Amino acid sequence: MKQTWRWFGPDDPVTLAHVRQAGAVGIVSALHHLNDGRAWPADEIARRKAIIEEAGLDWDVVESIVVHETIKTRTGNYREYLDNYKASIRAVAAAGIRTVCYNFMAITDWTRTDLDYPMPHGGTALRFDAVEFCAYDVLVLKRPGAEADYTAERIEAAARRLASMSESDLARLERNLIEWVPAREFVYDRESFRRMLDVYRDLTVEGFRESLFAFLREIVPVAEEAGVKLAIHPDDPPFPIFGLPRVVCRAADARALIDAVKSPSNGITLCTGSYGANRENDLVAMAREFASDIHFAHLRNVKHEPDGSFHESEHLGGDVDMVGVVYELLKEERRRAAEGRADATIPIRPDHGHLIVDDIGKKVNPGYSGIGRLKGLAELRGVMTAVERYAF
Known part of the structure; x- marks a missing residue:
């Protein structure tokens, strides 16, 4: 190879x-x-x-x-x-x-939700946290119909997680999910991302x-x-x-x-x-x-x-x-x-x-x-x- x-x-x-x-x-x-x-x-x-x-x-x-x-x-x-x-x-x-x-x-x-997830060896890795993702999708982005994609237990866990997050934690999560993308010259903010999601709605x-x-x-x-x-x-x-x-x-x-x-x-x-x-x-x-x-x-x-x-x-x-x-x-x-x-x-x-x-x-x-x-x-x-x- x-x-x-x-x-x-x-x-x-x-x-x-x-x-x-x-x-x-x-x-x-x-x-x-x-x-x-x-x-x-x-x-x-x-x-x-x-x-x-x-x-x-x-x-x-x-x-x-x-x-x-x-x-x-x-x-x-x-x-x-x-x-x-x-x-x-x-x-x-x-x-x-x-x-x-x-x-x-x-x-x-x-x-990914996390670009710097701590590893036991002292370095960091990329990670997708399913609970944090649900918290953002349902409770922050408030995508119409998002609740139907998750169990009640997952949404409850997401609400608890969101309550424990600081403003900087939330800003980091949003940046990782919709603003930062590799090799792209533009970024989305929350409103422009919602508009793009609407393009795919049907x-x-x-x-x-x-x-x-x-x-x-x-x-x-x-x-x-x-x-x-x-x-x-x-x-x-x-x-x-x-x-x-x-x-x-x-x-x-x-x-x-x-x-x-x-x-x-x-x-x-x-x-x-x-x-x-x-x-x-x-x-x-x-x-x-x-x-x-x-x-x-x-x-x-x-x-x-x-x-x-x-x-x-x-x-x-x-x-x-x-x-x-x-x-x-x-x-x-x-x-x-x-x-x-x-x-x-x-x-x-x-x-x-x-x-x-x-x-x-x-x-x-x-x-x-x-x-x-x-x-x-x-x-x-x-x-x-x-x-x-x-x-x-």
Whole structure:
């Protein structure tokens, strides 16, 4: 597997020199300063690619070309944004980048209540607190109909939790849930977030799934012609939040997506942390079932908590059998190589990482500190080496 690293561009506190020191050889990046639905210009792509290559690295994966909200709801001038997306696919392909990771999450990106959850080792992790989320959704945001999404016991627990929170606690929670999103140039406040939720009010899960499939029917032929592999990222967390439709949460969703548009360009990003946050998902079984359709992998781990909460664990220390997943991915690589496939090598990256050592107190992108991911990549590299040596 090709070891890659997410890099947010020249302003990323983790430099390309740091990436090389961590042992990664490929980069996962995007033109975040242009990620508002416009078509990516060839010269901007070339400029970013040149910076990466001057550091001795390859730009292997684009993550992500944003899917504009109008495309997801098929409203307004969505056709203009679809044309822009097609143009961006062709432009990154022309630059030699052949894998595009994207997501189809309504409004939100990955969502956590806590970006600095204390861990026993003294560092911090990302966490989703199910009770705090309910408190915000029902009692602070006061989303219409939210009470129907929770049990009475959960709402009572949420009310107790909210009563114990200070104003700064509440401000932190709201910032984490609706204001701060990685790699986005704008933020929501409470009122603008409510207005966006209203846009999705009448869109059912079935309707939203059809929006995704309609998007694929438009985009996959372009990607196939350009020689690009599309790899959808699962919803994170992989269950309904804010009453929004979620359609990439479990194995059945991945199966339906692949079946909707049969093409070697239509595949998935196996994010073990995102899929792993849903207790229904067996990640080893998914790696085995979808092996030929996995174009990219995010390798991280999660630990489930009894009340439905979860936190991001060390890469080898959670509820996902990471060794089993790595084995299945390496087995798939061998199968592809035997067939002579050009895409035999699967790019992977250590996804997220604990905030540890002297990264604590520094400016970092939450989840994307340097040392935590370096540790995760080193652990994964050890697993890959052992599996390669003794399993085949």
